[in-house]
Amino acid sequence: MIINHPILGPRDSAEFTYMGDAALLDRPDWQAKDALAQFIDYGYLRDNPAGPHQELWYHEQGDRSFLVVTRDTTTHEISSVKLANDVARSRGRST
């Protein structure tokens, strides 16, 4: 697979480490009333779709960016690649 890095262009997937479902960006609020239930859901339940999947890839042998890659799990075709940092900000992650 080739991942089209938003900064560096097409790179061999062998340079990356897969880090799981991009839902891992949405870490729950520890002070929420149902924080424990939310963390269990966050930690363990996955959509696991057969089709487009948003997932995290870490460019470990490259620029150390985390990327949010949208990839079809039935064909391995990649339709979108973004910097995870930008995606996290756009989802309103702060402290």
Next chain:
Amino acid sequence: MATDQGKTSNMGGLAIMAELTGKTIPEVGTTIFRPPYTPTAIGAFAGRDRGTDFRPTRKTPSHKWAEDQGAVFVEVGMWLRAQWFPQAGETHWRQSVDREVLATRKSVGICDVTTLGKIDVQGADAATFLNKIYCNAFGKLAIGKTRYGLMLREDGIAMDDGTAARLADDHFVVTTTTANAVSVFRHMEFARQCLWPDFDVQLISTTEAWAQYAVAGPNARNLLQKIVDSEFDLSNEAFPFMACANVTVCGGLRARLFRISFSGELAFEIAVPTRYGDAMIRRLMQAGEEFEAVAYGTEALGVMRIEKGHAAGNELNGTTSALNLGMERMVSKKKDSIGSTLSERSGLNTDDALKLIGLRPVDVKNPVPAGSHLITKGDPVDATHDQGYVTSACYSPNLGHSIALAYLKSGDSRKGEILRLVSPLTGFDHEVEVVSAHFIDPEGERLRA
């Protein structure tokens, strides 16, 4: 698919299918294609990464020096580390290790700890960030101080431990275990980029940038005073236990000094730029001659940390929590940190949870081998009655018998109990006593000396 994995029989099969279905062979089509197209030698895929070049080897800057000393090396991940340093007349590894341990506890020993992971954490939010990464508090750590930190995975299980030294308000140096250096860095980058993208924090690995040596034993200060330039005061008042500082050594070389101890002795770790690592170990050994300083390897390091009751990789085995380690009070409830919420789940906090304890043999001639299981006296020896297992074991030359660290159900309330230690795999079955994991200097007087 038979012996040819369909490479030749496929066509015949397709022809039969065509006949049976009344179609032509092209109409039937072919099966899903599986590579390689033509049989290909495994060696062609493996390429040049074969034999001892299968994976890279990592060597510390003191490697050549250790070879000169006749060190026996051990693989720790990709690293080669000196395991012990046999001296003339020593025919069994235990003789070398016992000597290294005794000499260190009696006077001073030097050990290469370069392989520990080092991560430079800088930025205005560096302390806030470490508060998220470690389960214990880091916000108020004073500049010039070092603190032990326990890192949990998000599922509440212990991930790694190490120290974080605060060199400035916005600058920490974090150490990780040798084995987890890469995964901890990855984990911290995930936290920085994905969880807290607005924190002002920058990370860079400096594992290889510094050669680091532990100098441990009652004469550690005396030895280092000959190395560290005289304007730096190493006295207990000026540089107490858990202090850290930028210093210079040998007449002006920049260095970092940490007063931390894995052995339980009065100990320091001194770090110099890697290119001076070889020169530094030689200089340390030279300065130590008057104290009969020894070089010690990973085996003696292990013996001393077991004697002191420090957890290491065998205890942080990926299934143990802060509670199992006896560190549950370190998990701060006053702040959010990775793993703190899920560590509260009931199954991780049962009354009979495994607790880290020490073991000593009832008959001091017996070993207490790692991998053995614990059974309550009188109970049948089977899985239902399994009470725990030994994680780390060694012969303690200071106590004159074997000792071990083990996880035991409700272990903290069973001190003094005599248990059966069994290893049917190796034909071992003896009695052991449950004791504190701190075999030597439980009050920590030596390391504060």
Next chain:
Amino acid sequence: MRYSGLRVIKEALTGHKGWKPAWRDVAPQAQYDYIVIGGGGHGLATAYYLARNHGAKKVAVLEKGWIGGGNVGRNTTIVRSNYLLDGNEPFYEHSLKLWEGLEQDINYNAMISQRGILNLVHSDAQRDAFTRRGNAMILNGADADLLSTETIQKRYPFLNVHNARFPIKGGLAQHRGGTVRHDAVAWGYARAADQLGVDIIQNCEVTGFRIEGGKCLGVETSLGYIGGGKIASCVAGSSGRLMAKANMRLPIESHVLQAFVSEGLKPVLPGVITFGAGHFYCSQSDKGGLVFGGDLDGYNSYAQRGNLPVVEDVCEGAMAIFPMLGRVRLLRMWGGIMDMSMDGSPIIDRTHIKSLYFNGGWCYGGFKATPASGWCYAHLLATDTPHEFAKAYRFDRFEKGQMIDEKGVGNNPQLH
């Protein structure tokens, strides 16, 4: 028809005209007591033990494709019970015992070969961990044997013991482990279940569940609606896809694992060898091909094919430990989809939907579990209580914090 030596001779003398299909080709009935979704090894074993152990009469197995076409035909055929943790070891040991008696039980030659499995040790720390594991195995009634380097060298003279990047310093052996002919397991269970009246319906894809008032009444299929008293999902590799039709999210990700087979060789490898430090394991099939594999590709996938970096990695591992393999030619590689669970251990449990049951999350350990999985799942379906050996395989272990994490890597399915 019972298979026997006598039968083979008789058929040989009479032109092989008396053989019957191993199982009936039937159209689905309108209603069953039990519907097992998935005609793989686990599904067929479940149906067989439902009929055999619990006297179930109206049982259907619905298979989307054909029997033997899924993971049961794509694995590397290894059976063993060398697990460490309490939740796992009794289950896998039960499975190994069932393997030992399977051929007599189902009257089918599954070519069960207890040629032994050896996990290589490369360091003292690893030996300690394997000692703990071996002891846990023995305490659970399994067999384990710690081998010295010398013994290993004598038994496997072709191993690269001393000149390797990771020299071999011993190994943990389970002599009762070995290999089983995987397709024969599917065919044998299908035939045995069929003989007890189970309907095996191929080319029948489940397209939805009929759920009313929190209770599952039956399944929509490519062959129409089929009603069932109890509906049992058993579709390893497709669990996520199937259970999504019941709006369930699972503690599972689907990943691809590649496997490889070489050209046929004369016997060179007596047993199964695993080389953990190099992510490689290997055995030799009865046909002579070396069957081997390594790590997961490491990303979610439903495509039954992997990528080249892992191929290289596995071949490097092969040569690191068996330098002689360099000139052996690789014939084929393929990928299978693994239900990777969040702690690396399986789930056999009821769901929150009444009458809907779940069996999955076998990671890459599903084949060896086949008999016990069927045995325990059938028990759960018939009695509504978990089987003693599978009582840890519950959905709620994650919320309770009772993970069964053999590798100690946490909720990272790609690392299990």
Next chain:
Amino acid sequence: MHNLTVTTALGGTEPRIDMHGPITLSEEPGYALASVAARKGGERATILAIRRLIGPAAPKPGHIAGDKVTAFWIGPDQWMLEAPYDSHETLFEQAAAEVKGKASVTEQTGGWCRFDLRGVGLASVLERLCPINMITFQPGGVTRSSIDHLGCFIICRALEHISILGPRSSAASLHHGLLTAMRSAY
């Protein structure tokens, strides 16, 4: 001044040089390195500081710039500075003084070993080592990739001069890999 002896990454006191076919492989210990990572809000100031340090503008991703002191891009808002060791042993201090708290600076000299490949036909060597497109890899180009399982920076200083920076502890493995590729290519 201290009188501690320096050892190179390969463990010698003199850098090692190997020649094979048209290619020369040399160990290059004579460079100091420092990483510079912009702090939040300090991105612009960091770019300007780097320009003051190296002369030309701070390089964009995939590039190196500068003459005596050079900088190459290593990640978003991060650069590595390099300069001759003899004149810039404490390059990190110089950089820290220049960025004035707007960036985090870390000494990296000991973290990396550097090997330089010189000669005609380097592409044949590199294509055996890593997935770089040697047609588009031109002077001034930098990429980070994996060589024999080691994360390395590959810097094209000129068509006939390429530097490879790898983890110092694995210098011997990297050196062996480079030499093997040279022998394989020529």
